[in-house]
Amino acid sequence: MSRIAYFGPRGTFTEQAARSFGDAEFVAVDTVPLVLAAVRAGEVDAGCVPVENSVEGAVTATMDSLAEDEPLYAVGEAILPVRFSILTRPGVKAEDVKTVASHPHALAQVRYWVAENLPNAVPVATTSTASAAVRVNEGEFDAAVSAPVAVMHYPLHELATDVADVDTAVTRFLLLRRPGHLPQPTGRDRTSLAVIIAHDEPGSLANTLSELALRGINLTRIESRPLRGQFGEYRFYLDLDGHIAEQRVGDALAALHRNSRQVRFLGSYPKADESTSDAPARATDADYQAAAEWLAKVREGL
Ligand SMILES: O=C(O)C(=O)C[C@]1(C(=O)O)C=C[C@@H](O)C=C1
Structure with a gap:
């Protein structure tokens, strides 16, 4: 197994x-x-x-x-x-809660709820939502912002359930x-990349994105992180529809490789949502194949 x-x-x-x-x-x-x-x-x-x-x-x-x-x-x-349960030791009431612990992402998702419902509580960051539950159980903190399943693993009380500032x-x-x-293409795939573009010059990010747009590739996420040492240099995380095995995606990645300082492939894998990753008209593998055959003939002087 x-x-x-x-x-x-x-x-x-x-x-x-x-x-x-x-x-x-x-x-x-x-x-x-x-x-x-x-x-x-x-x-x-x-x-x-x-x-x-x-x-x-x-x-x-x-x-x-x-x-x-x-x-x-x-x-x-x-x-x-993501909706949370607020877990406490049995007998602890909302007004007794002086510390509310969780993963920073979880605390950020219940900020308004905590301000309104646990007015005496100071938020404390823990490594995960469940480690907060462990530490509440050990008596270190008063309340944990946890996944609903956590109550099955730790002997805690649900002070509130279904808690989220943003319902969806x-x-x-x-x-x-x-x-x-490498997983096989399914027709509902996502490809993830980390790209450092070549130069800090006008249009370099637009040029990178154009390589995708020109091939009919839908970008589903773009996020940047500084390269740590200084401002002005960033790594871009790109998620796009399609699988590296498909012609348009492979072609775009090769172009990014030519034009960028660094391209790291992070995977092509089936998407969890219901959306497809179909190639648009004139960008299917068959279209690329037909174009390659035409080019080969022309190059042979035919
Ligand atoms: O601590 C957990 O339960 C996690 O799985 C981590 C994590 C996260 O990193 O965002 C996962 C989902 C929630 O958004 C809150 C915390």
Whole structure:
């Protein structure tokens, strides 16, 4: 049976996401970098980590490691709705709560609710939502902002359920493997890249994006992170519809490789939402094939 590490401990949203990929032996690991390190070291077959939340944005620990450390490829994604339970030790009332602990992304998603309902509470960051529950159980903090499943693992009381400042909030998770396991195209695929564009000159980002637009490729996400040392230099994270095995996507990636300082492929994998990744008219593999055949003939002088 394959072994999947997930950002734990037991009872995180990430555990739920990991279990959605099917039967496996699941291994809880305390932080995102340690999950990715376990995959790189071959201690597990795959690792599941959060990558972005619709309210708070990117999970930078995931993005930085995927772009900078030894390569890993995404082979699957999961998208979960995010609504929280507020867990306390039995007998603790809202007015007694002086500290409310959780992962920073979770605290950001209940900021207004906490201000209104736990007016005496100071927010405290923990490594994950479930580690907050562990520490509330140990008496360190008064309340944890947790995934609803956490109450099944820790003997805590639900002070409130279904808590979220934004009703429709979702988090996206990736299943990552060492290179060598490219999933087959399904017609509903996403490709992820990290790109450092070549020069800080007018139009260089527009030129990069034009390589995608010209080939009818739909960009689903663009996010930048500074290259740490100074302002003015950024790495762009691009998610686009389509699979690297498709002609238009391969062609665009080759063009980016020619024109950019660095292109790192982060995976082509089936999308978790219902949308397709069909090529538009005149950009299908058959269109590319026909054009290549025409060119070959012309080059032979025919
Ligand atoms: O702490 C957890 O339960 C996680 O799985 C992490 C995480 C995140 O990184 O965004 C996942 C979903 C929620 O948005 C809050 C926290």
